[in-house]
Amino acid sequence: MNKEDKYKRMKSLRIDLLILFSIIIGGIVGFLTWGFLAVTSLITHFLWVTLPGTLHVKHWTILLCLIGGVLVGLCQKYFGNYPRKMDEVLAEFKETKRVDYSSVHKSILTAICVLSFGASLGPEAALSGIIGGLSTWAGDKIKSLFKKKHVENEYGDIIIEYSIEATIGMIFRAPLYGATTFFEDNKDSRLLKIIKIIVYSITTVAGFGVFILLSKIDYRKIALVDFGSAIVGKNEIIAIIPLVLIGILLAIIYKFFGDILHKVLKPLENYKIIRAVIGGLVLGIIGTILPTSLFSGEHQLTELPGEWKNMPIYLLLISGIVKLFITEFCLSTGWRGGHIFPIIFTGASIGYGMALLFPIDPVTSVTIITTSLTSAVLKKPVAVLLILILLFPIKLIVLMIIAAYLPVYILKYMNKLTQKAY
Numbered sequence: 001m002n003k004e005d006k007y008k009r010m011k012s013l014r015i016d017l018l019i020l021f022s023i024i025i026g027g028i029v030g031f032l033t034w035g036f037l038a039v040t041s042l043i044t045h046f047l048w049v050t051l052p053g054t055l056h057v058k059h060w061t062i063l064l065c066l067i068g069g070v071l072v073g074l075c076q077k078y079f080g081n082y083p084r085k086m087d088e089v090l091a092e093f094k095e096t097k098r099v100d101y102s103s104v105h106k107s108i109l110t111a112i113c114v115l116s117f118g119a120s121l122g123p124e125a126a127l128s129g130i131i132g133g134l135s136t137w138a139g140d141k142i143k144s145l146f147k148k149k150h151v152e153n154e155y156g157d158i159i160i161e162y163s164i165e166a167t168i169g170m171i172f173r174a175p176l177y178g179a180t181t182f183f184e185d186n187k188d189s190r191l192l193k194i195i196k197i198i199v200y201s202i203t204t205v206a207g208f209g210v211f212i213l214l215s216k217i218d219y220r221k222i223a224l225v226d227f228g229s230a231i232v233g234k235n236e237i238i239a240i241i242p243l244v245l246i247g248i249l250l251a252i253i254y255k256f257f258g259d260i261l262h263k264v265l266k267p268l269e270n271y272k273i274i275r276a277v278i279g280g281l282v283l284g285i286i287g288t289i290l291p292t293s294l295f296s297g298e299h300q301l302t303e304l305p306g307e308w309k310n311m312p313i314y315l316l317l318i319s320g321i322v323k324l325f326i327t328e329f330c331l332s333t334g335w336r337g338g339h340i341f342p343i344i345f346t347g348a349s350i351g352y353g354m355a356l357l358f359p360i361d362p363v364t365s366v367t368i369i370t371t372s373l374t375s376a377v378l379k380k381p382v383a384v385l386l387i388l389i390l391l392f393p394i395k396l397i398v399l400m401i402i403a404a405y406l407p408v409y410i411l412k413y414m415n416k417l418t419q420k421a422y
Helices: 003-055 060-079 086-096 104-116 124-145 156-171 177-184 190-215 234-268 272-289 298-310 313-332 340-357 362-378 381-388 394-421
Strands: none
Touching: 003 060, 003 104, 003 124, 003 190, 060 104, 060 272, 086 124, 104 124, 234 272, 234 313, 234 340, 234 362, 234 394, 272 313, 298 340, 313 340, 340 362, 362 381, 362 394, 381 394
16 A cells, blocks of 8 residues: 555545544533533422422522522632633633633532522523533543544544534524634635534534434423514514614613622622622512513523513513613622523513514514624624524524624724713
8 A cells, every 4th residue: 555545544534533523522512411401400390390389488489599599609609600601611712722621510510500590591601611621521532542643633623612612502502503613714724614514514413413312301392482473564674773773772781780780799709608699689589579580581482472462561671671680680699601591582572572562573573672682792793693593584584684783883883982082
């Protein structure tokens, strides 16, 4: 066998192994994502359905949130600031091409406490760190099993990156989410782009396949929500800009809540248990008055399309604003997690409220406000579109693109005006 044949054989072997590793990692990601969500769901059901049905204790929501505050505070005190934010995990990966896995157990325990005890937060922050860390660990183990001459390790970081992207995609039922990197990495060679597409496609298909298969065991719903069909007429066209501006205004309110709450609660930064208990107390009181303020809002979203017509306008509007407030209050008091699901819930609630106030199609109203608000908060229009594209009717894609990009430019312009004023 000559050198050229050997090179072709080695290249084929590397591609075969890359595909094999992608399938293995994708399957592991699907299993771990399902496992984490299943365990959290079981604990949540036990705490919020089984126990109160047996004990019949008054003010159970307040009591449970207070207990949650103690547990979250203890985790914050003895473990540190876990789970880490999704942006922190992704930033670490971009800088080091790795995600630290020495603290995965801390993230798991803290995240289960946060999510099971009613925090208005989603699982994406915890899972991005957990899956990223475990994928890094798995990558290290895989590399140690093979000698350098047999396996080229230069593409290992791609597998880790897309394990995180696939996880986020599974959480939001958005398999196209990881495609954001195809738009961001313009300097990649053609070969590297092809490799990324192959790895992401295989990892995502394997991950979603395992996740969907296992979800049948606990009857977990794969579809996030069905908002129904949309109508785009003269009223909807006229309302596009006002609805986008409402989404931007909600994002400004959300940022205002965050700024104020972090300043007010900063003196308690070193008193983690007290701070977390305060968070639990406020969460419990507000959750008793307005139950939709509890949890991420994912399950409430599935009910909202069938209930909004029977809800008063003020309740829809208040529910949206309070969701933003309690989400930031949780974050400010050490209940760490993701904020994307609560933001989507707010957009839907306010969107339906606007449809009751004005003669516009409710689905179009919800779509524009939700897209605008999410984009104004995340400031990543492509990522927002890929998360929401399967949530809303495809016929609204043009309006979604406008609602995703316009807030970014408007906020940039507003920032420039603010800087000039100072």
